[in-house]
Amino acid sequence: MALRESVQANDEGDLDVVTGRGEGDAGVPHGAFLVDLADAVARWGWDEMPAVRQRGIALIGPKATSDAILVAAGFNGITRVADAIGIRLDSRTANASVGLRAQTGIDAFAPAEKWTA
Numbered sequence: 001m002a003l004r005e006s007v008q009a010n011d012e013g014d015l016d017v018v019t020g021r022g023e024g025d026a027g028v029p030h031g032a033f034l035v036d037l038a039d040a041v042a043r044w045g046w047d048e049m050p051a052v053r054q055r056g057i058a059l060i061g062p063k064a065t066s067d068a069i070l071v072a073a074g075f076n077g078i079t080r081v082a083d084a085i086g087i088r089l090d091s092r093t094a095n096a097s098v099g100l101r102a103q104t105g106i107d108a109f110a111p112a113e114k115w116t117a
Contacts, residue, residue, distance in 0.1 A: 028059055034068060041072040 028034065033056060039045070040052050049069075056065030089097070101107050 020109055035069055038072045041069065042076050 023032075037052050037056065040048050045052075053065055053069070054069065059065075060068070088094075
């Protein structure tokens with residue numbers, strides 16, 4: 001499993017960048033900025049968002065910046081809602097994502113029962 005853009009750079013992408021264990025752009029154009037943006041959204045870093053938006057507008061333009069913020073916020077919100085109401089991963093996705101979840105440490109962000117369908 002990998003993001004479409006990171007797959008174009010290499011077969012696995014550099015998930016260590018996404019998890020904070022590595023540095024750089026993960027082989028994705030403007031990847032370092034996108035990681036910073038996603039971190040600000042996930043941490044609810046509202047005080048830093050004006051600067052993040054301005055950096056994005058200068059780097060990738062206003063539409064791409066808006067789209068990136070919408071995706072990060074939407075994904076974050078959907079995940080929080082699913083966790084809060086107890087939606088579990090289906091067994092196929094849970095089984096297919098074991099390695100990815102171990103590599104990224106994502107299991108630490110939700111109750112263990114989320115991964116059992």
